[in-house]
Structure formats: C-alpha cells, structure tokens
Amino acid sequence: xxxxxxxxxxxxxxxxxxxxxxxxxxxxxxxxxxxxxxxxxxxxxxxxxxxxxxxxxxxxxxxxxxxxxxxxxxxxxxxxxxxxxxxxxxxxxxxxxxxxxxxxxxxxxxxxxxxxxxxxxxxxxxxxxxxxxxxxxxxxxxxxxxxxxxxxxxxxxxxxxxxxxxxxxxxxxxxxxxxxxxxxxxxxxxxxxxxxxxxxxxxxxxxxxxxxxx
Amino acid sequence: xxxxxxxxxxxxxxxxxxxxxxxxxxxxxxxxxxxxxxxxxxxxxxxxxxxxxxxxxxxxxxxxxxxxxxxxxxxxxxxxxxxxxxxxxxxxxxxxxxxxxxxxxxxxxxxxxxxxxxxxxxxxxxxxxxxxxxxxxxxxxxxxxxxxxxxxxxxxxxxxxxxxxxxxxxxxxxxxxxxxxxxxxxxxxxxxxxxxxxxxxxxxxxxxxxxxxxxxxxxxxxxxxxxxxxxxxxxxxxxxxxxxxxxxxxxxxxxxxxxxxxxxxxxxxxxxxxxxxxxxxxxxxxxxxxxxxxxxxxxxxxxxxxxxxxxxxxxxxxxxxxxxxxxxxxxxxxxxxxxxxxxxxxxxxxxxxxxxxxxxxxxxxxxxxxxxxxxxxxxxxxxxxxxxxxxxxxxxxxxxxxxxxxxxxxxxxxxxxxxxxxxxxxxxxxxxxxxxxxxxxxxxxxxxxxxxxxxxxxxxxxxxxxxxxxxxxxxxxxxxxxxxxxxxxxxxxxxxxxxxxxxxxxxxxxxxxxxxxxxxxxxxxxxxxxxxxxxxxxxxxxxxxxxxxxxxxxxxxxxxxxxxxxxxxxxxxxxxxxxxxxxxxxxxxxxxxxxxxxxxxxx
Numbered sequence: 001x002x003x004x005x006x007x008x009x010x011x012x013x014x015x016x017x018x019x020x021x022x023x024x025x026x027x028x029x030x031x032x033x034x035x036x037x038x039x040x041x042x043x044x045x046x047x048x049x050x051x052x053x054x055x056x057x058x059x060x061x062x063x064x065x066x067x068x069x070x071x072x073x074x075x076x077x078x079x080x081x082x083x084x085x086x087x088x089x090x091x092x093x094x095x096x097x098x099x100x101x102x103x104x105x106x107x108x109x110x111x112x113x114x115x116x117x118x119x120x121x122x123x124x125x126x127x128x129x130x131x132x133x134x135x136x137x138x139x140x141x142x143x144x145x146x147x148x149x150x151x152x153x154x155x156x157x158x159x160x161x162x163x164x165x166x167x168x169x170x171x172x173x174x175x176x177x178x179x180x181x182x183x184x185x186x187x188x189x190x191x192x193x194x195x196x197x198x199x200x201x202x203x204x205x206x207x208x209x210x211x212x213x214x
Numbered sequence: 215x216x217x218x219x220x221x222x223x224x225x226x227x228x229x230x231x232x233x234x235x236x237x238x239x240x241x242x243x244x245x246x247x248x249x250x251x252x253x254x255x256x257x258x259x260x261x262x263x264x265x266x267x268x269x270x271x272x273x274x275x276x277x278x279x280x281x282x283x284x285x286x287x288x289x290x291x292x293x294x295x296x297x298x299x300x301x302x303x304x305x306x307x308x309x310x311x312x313x314x315x316x317x318x319x320x321x322x323x324x325x326x327x328x329x330x331x332x333x334x335x336x337x338x339x340x341x342x343x344x345x346x347x348x349x350x351x352x353x354x355x356x357x358x359x360x361x362x363x364x365x366x367x368x369x370x371x372x373x374x375x376x377x378x379x380x381x382x383x384x385x386x387x388x389x390x391x392x393x394x395x396x397x398x399x400x401x402x403x404x405x406x407x408x409x410x411x412x413x414x415x416x417x418x419x420x421x422x423x424x425x426x427x428x429x430x431x432x433x434x435x436x437x438x439x440x441x442x443x444x445x446x447x448x449x450x451x452x453x454x455x456x457x458x459x460x461x462x463x464x465x466x467x468x469x470x471x472x473x474x475x476x477x478x479x480x481x482x483x484x485x486x487x488x489x490x491x492x493x494x495x496x497x498x499x500x501x502x503x504x505x506x507x508x509x510x511x512x513x514x515x516x517x518x519x520x521x522x523x524x525x526x527x528x529x530x531x532x533x534x535x536x537x538x539x540x541x542x543x544x545x546x547x548x549x550x551x552x553x554x555x556x557x558x559x560x561x562x563x564x565x566x567x568x569x570x571x572x573x574x575x576x577x578x579x580x581x582x583x584x585x586x587x588x589x590x591x592x593x594x595x596x597x598x599x600x601x602x603x604x605x606x607x608x609x610x611x612x613x614x615x616x617x618x619x620x621x622x623x624x625x626x627x628x629x630x631x632x633x634x635x636x637x638x639x640x641x642x643x644x645x646x647x648x649x650x651x652x653x654x655x656x657x658x659x660x661x662x663x664x665x666x667x668x669x670x671x672x673x674x675x676x677x678x679x680x681x682x683x684x685x686x687x688x689x690x691x692x693x694x695x696x697x698x699x700x701x702x703x704x705x706x707x708x709x710x711x712x713x714x715x716x717x718x719x720x721x722x723x724x725x726x727x728x729x730x731x732x733x734x735x736x737x738x739x740x741x742x743x744x745x746x747x748x749x750x751x752x753x754x755x756x757x758x759x760x761x762x763x764x765x766x767x768x769x770x771x772x773x774x775x776x777x778x779x780x781x782x783x784x785x786x787x788x789x790x791x792x793x794x795x796x797x798x799x800x801x802x803x804x805x806x807x808x809x810x811x812x813x814x815x816x817x
Contacts, residue, residue, distance in 0.1 A: 028322050028396045035388040039426045046430025046460055050445055053456045067451060143442025146451030153437055153445075 033191035037198045040161070044202050047154050051209060054146045065214065066147050073140050074151060076211040079133075083126035084207050087162075090119035091200040094169075098193045104183035106176060113173040113189075116196070120166040127159050154206055161199050168192040240324035241727055242313050245331050247623065249306025250616075252335055253299050259342075260294035261687055263287050268647070268683035271676050274668045284664040285352035286368070290341065292355030293372065296472065297379045298338050300608045304475035305330075305386050307615050308414045310623060312390060314718035314725060315408045317399025317733045322392035326385050333382035340375035344368030354662060356465070359446035359457035363438050370439060373432045380425040380432075387418035387425075394418075399717065401736035405499065408716045408739065409492065412499050413478030416506040417471050423510070424467035431460035455522045462513035470509045473571075473603060474502065476611025477542060480564045483618055484546055486714045487561035488553025494545040495739055501538035501545075508535045518584055519591045525584050532582035539575060543568070558712070559633030563614030566641050567607060574602030577652070592662075595655025601648045605686070613640070613693070621707035624700070625723040632696040639689035647682025650675035715740035 026034070058065045066074065093116045100108035131152075134140045142152040172192050175181065181189060239245060267287050270279045279287065313321055321327045344350030344367070351372035353362035362369055394415050398407070407415075435457065437443035444450025446457050485492045492498065508531060514523035515532045546568055555561070577599035581587050590596065613636070620628050654675050659666055666672060710719040720742050721730050734745040 025396075028392050031396065032323060032326075032388050032392050035391055035422060036384075039384050039388070039422045041426075042423045043426035043430050046427040046463075047434075049427075049460065049463075050430070050434060050456055053453055053459070054445075054451060057453050058451065141442075142437065143444075146444040146447075149437065149443040149445055149450070149452070153434065153443065157433070 027187050027190075029187050030191050030194070033194055037194060040198065044154075044157070044205075047150075047157065048205070048209070051150050051154065054150060067145055070140065070144070070147050071214070073134065073138050074210055079126055079130055080207065080211060083123050083130075084203065086119050086126070087123045087200055087203050090116045090123070091197050093119065094193050094196045098186075098189055101176075101181050101186045101189050102183060106179060106181060109181065109186075109189065110173060110176045113169055113176060117166060117169045117173060120162055120169060120196075124159060124162055124166065127155065127162075151210060154210065158199070158202055158206055161202070165192070165196045165199050168195060238328075240320070240328050242309050242321045242324065242327060243623070243725065243727075245327050246306045246308075246310030248331050249302050249309055249334070252331075252338075253301075253303035253306055256294050256298035256338055257303070258690070260291050260299055261690065263291040263294070265683060265687050267291060268680040270664060271666070272680040273673055273677065274666055276665050279664065281664045282349070282352065285354075285662070286344075286350045288662055289351045289354050289372075290344075293341060293351070293376075294338075295604070296355060296468070297376065298334065298341070300472045300604065300612070301379070301383060302334050303612050304417070304472070304608075305383075307479070307612070307619065308390060308410075308417075308475060309386075311615075311619060311718055312411055312414050313393060313397070314622075314721065314729060315411050315716050316394060316397060316402060317717050317730060317736070318393060318397035319729050321389050322397055323389050327389050330382045330386040330389065333378050333385075337375045337379040337382065340371050340378060344371045347371065356461060357435070357457075358461075359435060359438070359454045362435060362457075363446055370436065373436045373439075377429055377432050380429045383421045383425050387421035390414055390418040391422070399733050399736055402741075405496065406736055406739045406741075409481040409495070409498055409502075410475070410478035410716075412502055413474045413481070416502050417474045420467040420471050420474075420506050420509060424464045424471070427460060428464035428468075431457060431464070434460070455517070455520055458517050458520065459513070462516045463510075465516065466513040467506075467509040469603070470505055473607050473611075474505065476567065476608045476615075477502065479611045479615035479618070480546065480567050481542075482714075482716065483560050483564040483614055484549045486712050487556045487558060487564070488550045489556075489713075490549060490553040491715075491740060491743075492545070493548035493551075494541070497541050498545055501541040504538045505535060508538070515582060515587075518587045529582050529584050533579065536575070536579055543572065558617075559628065559630055559637060560614050560618035560712070562634060562637045563610050563617060566637060567610040567614060570602060570606030570610065570641075570644060573649075574599060574606055577602055590655050592660055593655035594651040594659045594661055597661045598648045598651035598655060601651070602644075605648065606644050610640070610644075613637075618712065619718075620697075620700075621711045622718055622723050622725070625705035625707050626700045626703055627707045627711060628700050629696050632692045636689050636692040636696070639685055639692070643682045643685025643687075643689055645682065647679050647686055650679045650682075654679075710742065710746075713746075715743045717741055720745070 055065050058067065064071070093112050097109045097112035097116060100106075100112055140148055140151075142149055142156075169192060172181075172188050175188065236244060236248070239248075266279060267284070270277065270284060309321070309327065313319070342350070347368065348366045350368040351357070351362075352365060353369060353372075357369070357372070394407070394411055434443065434445040438445050438447060438452075444452040446452050446454045448454065481492065481498060511531045512528055512535065514528040517523050518525060518528070557565075577595070581590070581596070581599060617628055617633055620626070654672060657669070657672070659672060666676070705723075707723045709721065709723050711723075712719070717730075717733065717736075718725075720734055734741050737744055
C-alpha cells in the first residue's frame with residue numbers, strides 16, 4: 001500500500017458497505033447486526049425452553065421448584081441486584097455514547113464508552129465472584145442436578161455474550177480514540193449499542209426467571 | 215473496499231497466485247463455486263457410505279459390516295448428506311445466483327461470506343475426524359437423547375461440527391437477507407424478484423430462527439456429556455423428550471430449508487423451458503412464505519408416539535402445509551399447460567422433481583395421520599418418505615440447477631446426451647431404491663438396524679432397493695465425466711443459452727468479477743424477457759419512440775441513469791487486468807443499448 005491509497009482509506013469508508021440503496025431504510029451493516037440479534041434471541045429461547053420444561057416437569061410431578069434443598073441458594077441478594085443495576089445502567093451509558101456521536105461529540109462518546117466498558121467488566125467480575133461463592137460455599141455447580149445445570153448454562157452463556165459485548169465496546173472505544181467516528185459515520189457504534197441492549201434485555205429476563213420466578 | 219483499487223494495488227493484485235486467489239477470495243461467484251465443489255465432494259463421500267449401508271442390507275444376515283460400524287455409517291451418512299451436501303450445495307447455488315438475479319455486484323458482506331464458506335470444510339473435518347478418535351458418532355443424524363448422551367468422543371466431535379456448520383448457516387442467512395433487502399437493482403421491487411430469490415429469502419429466515427435453537431440443544435447435550443449436566447437425564451431432574459422438542463423445532467424448518475431452494479430452482483426452470491410466464495407469481499410467493507411460517511408450528515409431528523404432544527394440533531397443522539404445497543404444484547402444472555415445452559436436461563430434472571416429489575409429499579401427508587404414524591413410526595416408510603423428498607426432491611432440484619446454471623458459471627454447455635443418460639439412471643435408481651421401502655415399512659421393517667428377518671418378500675424388496683442405490687451411485691459417474699470433458703472444451707455457451715427471463719443471463723458467461731456493465735431496466739419479474747421481446751415497457755407505447763427523443767428524459771430509473779456511473783472500483787478492476795478486455799466488452803453485447811426499451815409505458 002502506498003501512502004496515497006492509505007490516505008484514501010478514510011475510516012468512514014469502511015463503515016459503508018456498497019449497498020444498493022444506501023439512503024433508504026436501515027443501514028446494511030446495522031441490518032446484519034439486527035438479524036444476528038434475532039438469531040441470538042432464538043438461541044436463548046432454546047435455553048429458556050429447557051428451563052420451563054424442567055420446571056413444568058417438576059411441578060407436574062408435585063416436586064418443589066427449585067428442587068429441595070436448593071431453594072435458598074439462588075436468592076435476589078445484594079450481589080446479583082447490584083450487578084443487575086450496573087448492567088441495566090450500562091445500557092443507558094451505551095445509549096448516551098450513541099447520542100453523543102450522533103451530535104458529533106467524539107470526546108463525549110469516548111467517555112460514555114469507557115464508562116460502559118468499565119460497568120461491563122464489573123458485571124463480569126461480579127458474576128465470576130458469584131460463581132466462586134456458589135461453588136465453594138454452597139457446593140452448587142453445573143452438575144448439581146437440573147437446577148444447577150440450568151443456572152450455570154443460562155447465566156454462563158449470558159456471561160459469554162457480555163464478554164463478547166465487552167470486546168466489541170473495546171474495539172469501538174479504540175476506534176473512537178483514533179477519531180474514526182463522526183456524526184454521519186458511526187454505524188459500528190450503533191451496531192454494538194444494539195447488541196449491548198440485547199445482552200441487557202436477556203439479563204433482565206434471566207434475572208426475573210432465575211431469581212424471582214420460583 | 216471499493217476505494218482501494220489504485221494503481222499500486224493493481225500490480226500486486228495481478229501477481230496473486232491461483233491458489234492464493236481461491237483461498238482468500240471474497241467474490242460471491244468464486245465462493246459459490248467453492249461451496250458447490252465442497253458439497254459435491256461430501257455428496258460422493260456420503261453416497262459411498264450409503265452404498266455400504268445398502269450392500270449390507272441387500273440380503274438378511276450380517277455379512278459386510280459389524281453393527282457398531284453400521285451405526286456410525288448411517289449417522290455420518292445422514293449428517294453428511296444434510297449438513298455437508300444439500301445445505302452447502304443450496305447455499306453455493308444461491309451464493310452464485312442470487313446476487314446476479316437481483317443485479318448486485320456481490321453479497322452484502324463479502325468477507326463474512328468467505329468465513330461462512332470456510333467453516334464448512336472445517337465442520338466436515340471435525341465430523342469425520344471421529345473415525346480417528348475411536349469411532350464416529352453413532353446415534354443417528356437426529357442424535358436422540360439419552361442414546362446420544364452415551365458413546366465416545368465421536369459424538370462430541372459431531373456436536374462441535376454441527377455447532378460450527380450451524381454458525382456458518384446463520385451467517386450465510388444474515389448475508390442473504392441483507393443482500394436481498396438492500397442490494398436489489400433499481401426497479402426490482404420485492405414482487406418482481408425471481409422466485410429463486412424469494413425461496414432463498416424464506417430459507418434464510420428459517421435458518422436464522424431455527425438453527426440457533428439447534429445450537430442451544432447441541433450445547434445442552436455437550437454440557438450433559440462433558441460437565442455432568444442434567445438436561446436430558448431423568449435421574450438429575452432432566453427430560454430426554456426435551457431433546458426431541460429442541461431438535462425438531464429446528465428439524466422441521468430444516469426440512470423446508472432443504473427443499474425450498476429446490477422449489478425455487480424448479481420454478482425458475484419451468485417457465486423458461488415452457489416458453490410461458492410463470493403461472494401465479496403472487497400465489498407462489500405467498501405459498502412459499504406460508505410454508506415457511508407453518509414450518510415452525512409442526513415440529514411435534516415427529517414425536518406423535520412420545521405421548522408428550524397434543525396430537526390434533528400438530529396433525530392439523532401438518533395437513534395445512536399441503537395447501538401451499540398444492541398451490542405450488544398446480545401452478546407448476548399450469549405454467550407448463552399449453553407451453554412450448556423443450557425437454558433439455560434441466561427441464562427433465564425439473565419434471566422428475568415434480569413427479570417424484572409428489573410421491574414424497576403424499577408419503578408425508580400419510581404420516582400426518584396419527585394412527586397411521588403410530589403404525590409406521592421408525593420404519594422404512596419414514597426412510598422412504600425422507601429419501602423421496604431429499605433425493606427425488608432436493609437432489610433432482612440440485613442437478614436441475616447445476617445443468618441450468620453451468621453455462622453461466624463456466625461459459626460452457628454440458629453435454630445433453632450424457633445429461634439425459636444421467637437423468638434416466640437417477641430417475642430409475644431413485645424409484646427402485648426407495649419405492650420398495652414403502653412396502654417394507656408398511657410390513658414393519660424397522661430402520662437403523664443392521665440386520666432383518668428373512669420374512670416373506672423382504673429379501674427381494676431389499677435387494678431391489680440395493681440395486682436402485684447402486685443405480686443412483688452410477689448416475690453420478692456420467693455427470694462427473696460430463697463436467698470433466700466440458701471443462702476441457704473451449705467456451706461455447708452464449709450469454710443467454712436457454713432464452714431465460716432473469717438478470718443473471720443479462721451478463722456474460724461467466725460473469726466478470728463485478729457482474730454487470732449495464733443492467734436492463736426492471737419493469738416486471740421477467741426483465742430479460744422484456745428486454746429481448748419488448749415487455750410491459752415496450753408494448754405500453756403505441757408509437758415506437760425515436761431514440762434521440764427519450765435521451766432527454768431523466769427518469770430516475772432509466773438505464774443510463776442507473777449505470778452511467780459504474781460503482782466505484784469497476785473501472786480500476788478492468789485497468790488492473792483482473793478483467794480481460796473480451797469479457798468486459800462482451801457484456802454490452804449481452805445487453806445491446808439499441809435493444810433497451812427507451813420509452814417507458816405511461817404507467
């Protein structure tokens with residue numbers, strides 16, 4: 001690559017897939033992300049189906065749900081509530097980043113992204129600590145019957161998605177620090193934001209199902 | 215990237231080796247060719263497995279293969295044929311054809327397209343590597359728990375392979391949907407899209423929402439097998455029936471994922487070789503969409519005998535699917551009615567599809583009858599049904615599409631004599647292999663068992679089925695020979711050899727890397743027909759307009775408007791020597807400027 005070709009590779013050009021009707025409707029890259037989120041919804045729907053299948057089977061047999069002896073382990077205690085508040089609030093800061101860059105405020109976007117990234121990492125840390133507590137203090141693991149399997153599978157896959165979101169936010173934060181986004185060209189920020197909101201909504205559903213619906 | 219095609223890059227690009235080019239390509243046509251070739255190799259592999267299975271079943275007793283090997287054979291045969299042959303083959307054809315049919319330069323996400331492709335050989339490697347690690351998966355392609363919760367590492371590799379192939383399908387589906395919604399040529403409204411594009415769209419939506427559910431199930435099974443999970447283990451509070459729900463929630467849409475592209479291919483071919491417009495375009499579109507929607511509401515008809523599902527609901531909805539499918543059949547017949555039929559090889563395969571898929575479809579309607587299903591559950595009736603829809607359906611559709619689009623892909627016409635010989639072998643072989651299995655199923659012969667009792671008549675029917683299977687195997691040989699000798703010939707295919715209707719025939723054979731120099735205006739679902747014979751646009755004008763007069767018209771969708779400025783990157787590609795001058799100049803011949811209807815109808 002010569003200097004000339006690099007000069008032409010403006011950051012915003014990368015944001016513009018050669019769409020046939022670029023001006024109409026949703027951006028092609030954002031559409032791709034939304035469709036991907038659609039498939040992710042179905043993935044979690046499969047896991048939720050497993051949860052409600054197990055719950056219905058237990059209740060149909062007259063057994064308690066959660067299974068006997070495990071009822072007190074998954075409780076809406078301080079740690080999960082704090083983690084939930086942090087994750088839900090991070091959705092707000094993510095949207096704040098989008099609103100800043102829509103107005104062309106790169107610094108504001110970077111600040112908001114940094115805060116979001118930090119909150120995402122804190123959530124993952126809280127989840128790791130929660131896992132550690134459950135396994136060491138309660139002996140509650142993925143092999144502790146169907147309830148443990150469901151809890152760790154569902155929250156584990158959600159955690160993996162949070163991790164994916166953290167990676168995505170890190171990338172757009174680095175790109176934001178390199179000055180690659182502007183009021184007109186910031187579709188990556190929009191796409192990562194959509195993904196982060198999705199991760200957040202899945203957590204709300206998980207939290208209500210696992211911690212409150214008994 | 216469109217703007218990086220500058221002079222320094224051009225020289226570097228020209229020095230790329232042939233291997234490097236194919237390994238790194240993001241061109242939808244090359245990726246399509248890679249998909250098709252890979253899928254065909256897996257077809258051969260899966261076919262050899264099938265021949266081993268049928269050889270063992272030719273006569274009663276265990277002669278050739280021990281039971282454990284037999285279990286692995288039918289598992290890998292089914293998985294290969296579905297996930298590594300039919301799905302990648304359909305994706306490959308769609309990859310090549312859909313961007314051309316909608317008049318786009320490439321897919322919406324070319325690099326994700328390459329990623330989707332390269333996951334397929336990797337997934338195949340994972341699946342077959344089971345043989346190197348103590349035996350491949352042996353629980354059937356459906357992998358029912360709790361059987362699949364036992365067994366060796368072959369099943370873990372099977373799970374990993376399916377997760378990877380599923381990811382490939384999901385990314386491919388996203389790519390197709392984005393391409394179809396965002397990259398259509400100006401004037402091509404949704405209701406002017408070719409039916410193959412419509413079928414690809416519905417297939418992609420099914421993939422997008424069905425495959426992730428399978429992935430969830432595969433993950434659960436993996437956790438059960440490796441981390442002591444209890445999803446499918448009643449001792450731990452789980453439920454093995456859950457696997458069947460999750461699997462078939464994917465598995466039934468999967469059936470339409472395998473057949474809808476074949477519907478699309480046949481629907482492209484019939485009007486061309488009948489020299490008539492498609493009968494009932496809108497009915498076709500709505501039938502396709504409703505098959506897709508109903509496909510999500512019938513999964514439990516695979517589970518009638520579990521006693522865990524509400525039989526009337528799933529039976530009724532299964533019958534309901536016969537309605538849109540019936541609409542398609544009548545529309546196909548009405549398309550041919552009083553047409554000028556040409557019995558070229560693609561048409562023969564399309565007709566074979568219609569005749570034989572009808573049998574497979576009727577078998578399916580029988581299975582929707584609950585008492586009948588109780589009788590033939592897990593018998594050869596089911597084997598016969600699924601092979602009539604997958605071999606007589608998907609495989610006939612695939613060969614129809616390969617013969618139809620081969621001239622476009624390679625610039626060479628396949629030999630008609632060999633093609634018709636192949637068709638005859640395949641047609642006879644398919645019926646001989648799978649029709650006797652109906653009778654065996656009704657008589658109670660159970661599937662997936664290495665041996666069978668020497669009951670009256672069973673040996674003769676099984677032997678006939680084995681002969682048919684070898685005929686199907688033999689039918690592939692003339693095809694391979696045909697492709698081999700044709701590729702050695704000089705290019706002889708015109709741009710539009712079949713006198714077709716859709717945009718892929720408006721460019722050269724094979725198309726240049728950027729697909730189109732100029733696009734004809736799209737005023738109907740048959741833009742190329744309009745161009746050649748004067749369609750809605752030409753016939754709508756009472757007086758032929760002088761060309762000079764209409765040049766001043768600046769309609770937004772006039773061809774000069776659309777294509778006056780080729781997309782950035784086209785011209786530099788020609789300069790770079792990527793496109794040979796003959797190719798780049800041949801395209802205007804395909805779409806002569808004089809032939810374009812300049813004056814639009816007053817509509």
